[in-house]
Amino acid sequence: MNWRRFFIRSRRDAEVAEEMEQHLAQEIDDNLVRGLNEDEARRHAYLKFGSTRRVREDLWQQSTLACIDNFWRDLKYAVRTLTRAPGFSMMAILVMALGIGANTTLFTVVRSVLLKPLPYKAPERLVVPYEHTGVLEYPDTRGVVAAGSFAEWRKASKSFEHMALGQRWTSVNISAEGGQLPERVPAGLVSWNMFSTLGVQPVLGRDFTSDDDRQGADGTVMLSWSFWKRRFGGDRSIVGAKIFLDARPYTVIGVMPDWFAYPEAQTQLWTPVYHYMPPRVTTSVENHQFDVVARLKLGATMAQALSELDAVQKEIKRQNPGPAVNNAVFGRRLLDDVVLDYKTPLYTLLAATGCVLLIACLNVANLLVARSAARRREAAIRSALGGSRWRLIREQLTESVVLAFSGGVSGLTLASGAIAWLRHVRTDIVRADTIQIDWVVLLFVITVTLVCGIVAGAISALGSGGDRILETLQESSRSHSASQGRSRLRRGLLAVEVGLTAVLLIGAGLLLKSYRSLRSTDMGCAMDNVLTMQLRLPEARYSTPVQKSAFFEQLITRVRALPGVQAAGLVTVAPGQGWGGDSLVAVVEHPPLPRGKSLDAIERAADPGYFAAMQIPLLRGRAFNDNERLEHGSVLILNHAAVKRFFPNGEDPIGKNLRMDISGGPQEAFEIIGVVGDTKYYVSEEVKPMMYYPLYNGVSSGVTIMLRSAHDVEDLALPVQKTIASLDRELPVSDVLTMQQIIGKTTLDANFDSMLILAFAVIALVLAAVGLYGVLSYLVTQRTSEIGIRMALGAKRAQVMSMMLMNGLAPAWAGLALGLFGGALTVRLIRRMLYGVKPLDLSVFVAVALTLSAVAALACIIPAWRASRLDPMEALRIE
């Protein structure tokens, strides 16, 4: 058997036919010569030769690859039968396309974001070690590192080839120059060997050297590709030129490749950390704000390397027993670290699409079962004529695989559209730029498609009892008993479908509710018509506390005077803007806490008018006054949570003193003069203890202006920016956002996840409804004559209706029960994505049960009503 012969067999057949024809002609000629008459000559020739057809068939068979031939025939047959029922086919293809499309999209995202290796050199050897206190609250928490500890780690570690330090929280001012406005951009502070540790080289210019990365060195800066293009128009001569960061000169030494984004997607430039940060920060073992990236030596394992660091950290703790020093190290691969925040949501979405696909599959299986039931006689006749069971099953399989493939192709088209949309909408997802369909995804689509086709086909094909040919042939359509097994199968499929839908709806409901409670979270301050904007005074020009406090005071006075501004205040970090730094403290009047225990509070600095302006209630004591500034500013205001934490016995905190519990920190005591209401530092996080210093102490350089207006607060952005420019033309303003926008930005992913899951759940709901409707309509047509008899015997229309209704609702309810149970089990997996909602939220479960019941009833009522309207005479006459 060979392939060539298989493909040219038609030509060969024609050839051999002609050859034999010539042979016969010759023989006839010979016979004629022998003196036979024409008819006899012909007869003898044919007799002698035998059947030419037989020869041709044998030869044809010889050069045929049976499996391919059969497959081809099945395929043609399947396509023909499917085009004969276009409604059914379109439906099935659409259902498959939705399922496969959604899955492909999510798989592409999961693969690109979570699974694909990072584009660095040997990325599997890159590890991110963290310090921690020894007790992990959640396994997926991120930690931070103190630069002092990092220095010790680097000295002692034997398993790491390189270790680099980074910091992601810094923004720098770029001065106005060359006709450009000043702006504030996120910057990455990195040790000089960060890029070489990652294995990345600048595309332009040179890498940092250890000489750049020390105090007193000349400032050097590396630009990101996009920043270079945007701000400097891709001008190559920028390398070697000077730009001003925070009013200090920095030499541009290079440009990184366009795909390079570290540590954040938004990072615009990098500058050496030991040069930028003061030594008191880069040598402290208590100041935790850094990330470490380390490259394992060849052959070293992560566990071994981390345990070395752990030992070092324990030694550091032994020598510095202060409460701010950590005593353990954990870590994970760089990839796991980068995608930490997206893992659960993405896998949840993938699971949801998996459910949708399964439902789609079951639906198609259901449609096929219905069809095969309708074609039972055909099947029976064919097996009576010698068609093997396997052959009939194979035909059904081919049919469903053809459906699945058409669905797969449409699904792929859907997916590529969805991916383009997703890349556009979710630019905040790390590695979003790498999301694309590649051959692995294609392989995934093909596999999924095949599996879907085979599963759907197999369910219907194996469900059909092909061994009772005679019964089927004899069976009149009046008795429906033989189809009992088949309709049981369909009802089972339906129940599973409804169950899966219920699980999806529960997930969607919980996420939606959690999103709503996120959006309506009480931040603890005024929310409507509040505008925020950030600015930072460059140390180079505002080096003394006096300069800073003078600037802030002047600024807020002018802003308050602007027409339309109802109230305005200054605070270092606005509610919802994030953690923004914390400090360990001790109450001077209390005995020292036991070793290992400490009090921790988020730090803020605010101007005297801030609390009133932002409607943060003053619970006790008073706000700052204008004289509490500079050396007279040793006062503090606590929030309510801090009072509860620091004074658990209900003492009056007013008049007590707090001291910073950090070695080398300011040793003066701060007197508590007031208590204010809690504000949230991040929308989805619990309220934490917080303490406010007077902003006019002049310690902080960065500040957020918050202003409130009666309406259209956005219109005030420009006047305020003009006011700032009138004070200092070089000062850029960043993050001009209303409070609502801050909440919107931080709840974007919650919104996105819940909306997507809701969309999937709705698709599932529609599919389940269609499935129910289909099954019941089919049952009604099947039982038309039975219903006719019942009615002729006196059954009431209402009875018929409720009987049919129960037929559809019973599997729906069974499925619902299944789904509620399954939902209760699975919601625990998305516990971490929920906010303000318990996983077993009763109202969500009840709402899902009601919705599903209503939809199921709606889907069932039409066929049931139709059954009850049957005219008994008509129904009986049908046969």
Next chain:
Amino acid sequence: MERSKSADKNGEMLQGTLDMLILRTLVMGDAHGHTIAKVIERTSEDVLEVEQGSLYPALHRLEDRGWVSSFWGASENNRKAKFYRLTATGRKQLAAETTRWRQVKRAIGLILGEAE
């Protein structure tokens, strides 16, 4: 499927023999199917009557194995006919099969007690 399998079994011996006879016929020159059949019948003094139906599958098989090649030409009474020609490998195959046939013939002769 079933049928063709059993047919193969029955025709195995015969097939090999037919192949050899066809190859032998072609030693004398190119010929088309009808001639081959006629020559075999005549040379065997009409003892071996070629079942003409099996002649063509055999010819195709030989061609597939590369023992004969074929071309279309005009027959003696000017009909279009497909001619077959022995190839070099076909010649070798014929020699091998002839040897084998002689051995089998001698062996059977010995068993039947015939003098050599």
